[in-house]
Amino acid sequence: MAAALYDPDDGYYSRSTRQVGRSGDFFTSVSVGPVFGTLLARRFLREWHESGQPARWRILECGAHDGTLANDVLTAIEKLDARAFSTLEYTISEPLPRLQSTQRETLRRFAGKVHFPNHPTELIDDPLPGIAFGNEVLDALPCHLIEWHDDRWFERQVSLGGSDRLVFNLVEIRNPDLKTALARLGGGFADGYRSEIRTGYREFLGPLAAALGSGLMIWLDYGFERQDYYHPGRHKGTLRTFSQHRAGDDPLARPGEVDLTAHVDFTAVAEAAQSLGWEPVALRSQGSWLTQNSRDWLMQMEGDPQPAVLRQFQTLTHPAHLGAAFQVLEIHRRNSTP
């Protein structure tokens, strides 16, 4: 999955920047329009105020893709709060050079304000309080495929079969991190039950936590808490391919040409954060989270409704659109937190 998505030459995300949007393979909340970035910006500003308006603060975006969301967030902050904007350092950690140059191009207007480390570990020597966040990033992190037989888990690994085709093999599990993660799932699954599991959340969050020291993390994605993720009825797992807005279920069919994604076990993300000394504080549907964070914004529109803007808000929040499919996990670490 790591190679199929991120190989520097042939990975799906390395090859072009046209995955998201109508002419791409899938929509995200960012494709709906700038309202999503505006509402995130308002939440970020509230965090800046609640943490005592630090003289320098950082927003660290992961998976910024072509820079559209960063542009929406920065435009909103600049408009809403000149002091917060002047003290802000917006940082995009982007490992893929092609995406980084597209982001630089999209964010030309904010040159000097936006920093582009190749990896968040580069920021550890200069931690700044603030916010780390990502929209639909965790689902794009590689996962292990697992299958239950004879009262134990096996891993479905990829190898090269005849005629140069990729095939799955069921193998014994030796990886100690995977064994530890699987021990948390319990047992008693039906024979042939398939799912997936990520062992890399702590590794992913650790450098971000260190780059902030304290503040807020916000992860928006599709997923469940653990007991729902590994529900007996979900016996085929959630790994999917996406191409031209159609989902597929053969992850080996066109590696590098299609998106690969699996839902997020938010319990595992919360546990990883806790192990780093951060505190998971809320897991809500995107609809409920955005609505709660938009009260002032909606009130301001009373008497002067803007239909195009409200349409975006409805798409983001209505349960039949994006409101119920996506969850938002907030994780905090206050300065005083031990």
Ligand SMILES: C[S@@+](CC[C@H](N)C(=O)[O-])C[C@H]1O[C@@H](n2cnc3c(N)ncnc32)[C@H](O)[C@@H]1O
């Ligand atoms: C589905 S896209 C989301 C794009 C964008 N956030 C949006 O909502 O439209 C997933 C993005 O996560 C990025 N990504 C995956 N692993 C990452 C990592 N370890 N660090 C930073 N970005 C990563 C990919 O390169 C890709 O651009």
